[in-house]
Amino acid sequence: MAVSKKVLSSVSTKGQRRARRSERLRKTMSAQTRRTAHGKPAKHACVAKQRDSTAELAREVALLRESLVARPHQPAISETADELNALRRVLADIFESRMTSVLQKLAAIRQAVPLDITEICHRVDALLEDLGAIPFEAERCEHLDPVIHEVGKEVQDDQLPDGVIAISLRPGWRTVHGQVLARAVVSLNRRL
Amino acid sequence: MxxxxxxxxxxxxxxxxxxxxxxxxxxxxxxxxxxxxxxxxxxxxxxxxxxxxxxxxxxxxxxxxxxxxxxxxxxxxxxxxxxxxxxxxxxxxxxxxxxxxxxxxxxxxxxxxxxxxxxxxxxxxxxxxxxxxxxxxxxxxxxxxxxxxxxxxxxxxxxxxxxxxxxxxxxxxxxxxxVHGDRSQARKVRAAAAVFDLGGGTFDASVVKIDGQEYTVLASSGIERLGGDDFDEALACLFAERLNVVYDGLSHFQRTLLLMHACREKERLSLGTVRHLTLDPEELGMSGPLCRIATSVYEKKLADLLEPAIDKLAEVIKQAGYDPSDTDAPVLDAIYLVGGSSRLPLAAKMVTRRFPGIRVLTTDKPFSATAMGAAIHGAESVRVSEVFSRHFGLIRLAQHGSKEIFSQVFAAGIRLPERNGPPVSCSATYVPRHNIGHLRFLECTSVDSDGYPSAGQRLWSEIFFPYDPAIPVNARVTPANIVARDDLHTTVEETYSCDSDGIITVTITRHIDGQSRTFEIFRP
Structure with a gap:
């Protein structure tokens, strides 16, 4: 209860302050309008103010000029930007190579986990996806491609041609740049 | 470009x-x-x-x-x-x-x-x-x-x-x-490191002194036939043993498939948590249950294969003057493990155990470290001073033809010339005793205490050079044409030169008519 009272009081104080400020502003505005309407006093004041500010600006320019002459050569903005870009590229390279290395290890662990331990499989999959890896599946009847597929086992299905994929056993994983982290494990059809 | x-x-x-x-x-x-x-x-x-x-x-x-x-x-x-x-x-x-x-x-x-x-x-x-x-x-x-x-x-x-x-x-x-890839700092690095390069087919060890942009190879040697291929073969033999088949009895195609599978299984070892290596015999078109080899069994075989490589590394380090057993000798800054096979945890373990006082670094780029170094060399003003890593010489007959001796022309360790610089050369002049010279050159990776080739021998193609001015220098001659001659009254000069790539050529000149011929000496 005490707290709410304090809050209420602070609100009212703010409101009062705001009201006082707007009253002061209104009075100033009306005084300026009155002076402008009479002409001279306002004009004189403006000219004096302008003169002051011009002198101040001239002083600032002189100071800046002095400091520029005194200071050694500073690189142009474009040079600094180039350096920043180079640094950014180096950092991106380091980050990417480290990330790829981590992803490769994680994908290898994923392929080593037995399929029946679904909980761990799901967790590792989620981790891989969070880190930017993309899963891919092998299609049934697709020709075996050792670049992206790995034979997990062989089956004999007379309805399928020899040397094609019968079933996809595990998904493969790749990075956004297309690097294969782990090949998809498939079962291959072998007709005797 | x-x-x-x-x-x-x-x-x-x-x-x-x-x-x-x-x-x-x-x-x-x-x-x-x-x-x-x-x-x-x-x-x-x-x-x-x-x-x-x-x-x-x-x-x-x-x-x-x-x-x-x-x-x-x-x-x-x-x-x-x-x-x-x-x-x-x-x-x-x-x-x-x-x-x-x-x-x-x-x-x-x-x-x-x-x-x-x-x-x-x-x-x-x-x-x-x-x-x-x-x-x-x-x-x-x-x-x-x-x-x-x-x-x-x-x-x-x-x-x-x-x-x-x-x-x-x-x-x-x-x-x-x-220096974590900072090239401006890399140009100021001063260190001495031994490189343990265990690739797919060969093993090389070199001690390199790094002084800014100057790289000086102090000693270098290697084993011609040791690398990932041999480790794959060792595993393939273990699999074949389990399958009750003779490895050499498999067809060339089956052997290749088995080796490729062994290579993939071996690569799993770099994870460090693998207990068994497996093979499905159906992959080779054979029947039978899944074949399992305990990692410890395979690692025992690997240790036997790795031991000579570590001995060779020790030999090279000693040769370069960084003997770890000598307390007065300077200490190497690092041993750097590169090459695809350096990813085997056992390799790093064995090197660390053998050289406990030296920092062992395993590359984070096992495949690309060498190519990256080459690219840096091509783009920046890096100077590398290499040494000749083999022994090269001639097999000569001694004791009236009853004994063969190895006469060294270039010994391992001589400094190779700079690129586009004059080659390293030496020459010998002698009086021939036959109408045709029969020259047998040999390269080897090491020689024994008596100076005989002891490892990595490679006999070059034989060269026949007519000493007799009656026979043109380009004539095709065979050993059957060789006869003893004491009446030639001439001298013959052999000039050997070794270029910056370590390639040797020989120029033979018969002084009687000034005719000469140059051989890149492995040519027939």
Missing amino acids: ARLGIDYGTTNTVVVCADRGRYPLVPQVVDTAIGRVVRETFPSLITFDRLTREYRFGAEAERALVEPGAGDRYIPFRSFKRLLRDYTDGGHFAVDLIENGLDIHDALTQFAIAVQASIRRSALLPENEPMEIVLTWPANANGAQRHITRKCFKECGFNITATLNEPSAAAIELADRL
């Missing part, structure tokens, strides 16, 4: 380009059913199609092997680079698999063309964009291997600006790594 560093490896070929002070890997683009995918490496696999008599390379070669009926149609060559050691001009390989065999020079040139096409496609380079490359090869590669590699890559259109030994290129990358 594209500036590239190319590491032509036994298992994989890696390309790194120089791009405004950065050295990114050139990804190899492959079109697949899920769209374009990129790979870090271009597989060095070569497959020959019996039907069309054409080669396939890289991913295409891998795809050919899984086609139905591939066993009858294709001949795969997994470690083609290993064949280059025994190259002789016009040399053929696979003579036991195909009639008249296949031309090594032709196969390697076509492979280089395929690599070039892949780089153009992946880096989006126009057809006429010239490519300046720095090519790497094993430190212990013999002259024949260096000659044929350089020749084929040049013939396919690459402009080779320099060549580097693989461990030296890795040392350049190490300097970059020590």
Whole structure:
């Protein structure tokens, strides 16, 4: 209860302050309008103010000029930007190579986990996806491609041609740049 | 103009380009059913199609092997680079698999063309964009291997600006790594490091002193036949044993499939948590239950294979003056493990155990470290001073022809000349005792205490040079034409020169008529 009272009081104080400020502003505005309407006093004041500010600006320019002459050569903005870009590229390279290395290890662990331990499989999959890896599946009847597929086992299905994929056993994983982290494990059809 | 560093490896070929002070890997683009995918490496696999008599390379070669009926149609060559050691001009390989065999020079040139096409496609380079490359090869590669590699890559259109030994290129990358890729700092690094380069086919060890942009190789040696291929073979033999089949009894195609599977299983070891390595016999077209090998059993075999490599590293470190057992000797800053096989946890473990006082660093770029070092060398003013890592000499007859001796011409450790500088040369003059000289040259990686070749011997093609002025120097002669002659009254001069790539040529001059002939000495 005490707290709410304090809050209420602070609100009212703010409101009062705001009201006082707007009253002061209104009075100033009306005084300026009155002076402008009479002409001279306002004009004189403006000219004096302008003169002051011009002198101040001239002083600032002189100071800046002095400091520029005194200071050694500073690189142009474009040079600094180039350096920043180079640094950014180096950092991106380091980050990417480290990330790829981590992803490769994680994908290898994923392929080593037995399929029946679904909980761990799901967790590792989620981790891989969070880190930017993309899963891919092998299609049934697709020709075996050792670049992206790995034979997990062989089956004999007379309805399928020899040397094609019968079933996809595990998904493969790749990075956004297309690097294969782990090949998809498939079962291959072998007709005797 | 594209500036590239190319590491032509036994298992994989890696390309790194120089791009405004950065050295990114050139990804190899492959079109697949899920769209374009990129790979870090271009597989060095070569497959020959019996039907069309054409080669396939890289991913295409891998795809050919899984086609139905591939066993009858294709001949795969997994470690083609290993064949280059025994190259002789016009040399053929696979003579036991195909009639008249296949031309090594032709196969390697076509492979280089395929690599070039892949780089153009992946880096989006126009057809006429010239490519300046720095090519790497094993430190212990013999002259024949260096000659044929350089020749084929040049013939396919690459402009080779320099060549580097693989461990030296890795040392350049190490300097970059020590300062986290800050090139301006990398140019100020001062350190001494031993590079332990365990690749797919060879092992090299070098001690390199880094002084800013100056890289001086203090000692270098290696083992010609030790690498990932041997580790794969050891695992493949274990699998074959479990399947109750004789490994050598398997067909060439089955063996290749088994080795490729063993390689994949071995790579799982780098995860560090694998307890068993498995093989489904159906993959080889055989029946039977799943075959399992305990990791500990395989690691025992691996340890036996790795031991000689670690001994060689110790020998090179000692040779360079950094003997860890000598308290007065300076201490190495690091041992740097590079190459695909350095990812085996056992390799790092064994090196650390053997050299407890030295910091052991394993590369974070096992495949691309060498190519990156080569790219840096090509783009910046890095100077590398290499040493000749083999012993080269002549087999001569002594004690009236009853004994053969090895007379060294260039010993391991001599400093190679700078690129475009004058070659290292030496000459000998003698009085001939026959009408025709029969010269037998030999290279080896080490010699025993008596000066005889003890490891990595490679006999060059024999050279016949007529001393008799009656026989033209270009005449085709055979050992049957050789007769003893004491009446020639002339002297003969042999001049040997070794260029910056470590390739040796010999010029033989008979003084009687001033006729001479130059041989790149592995030529017949």
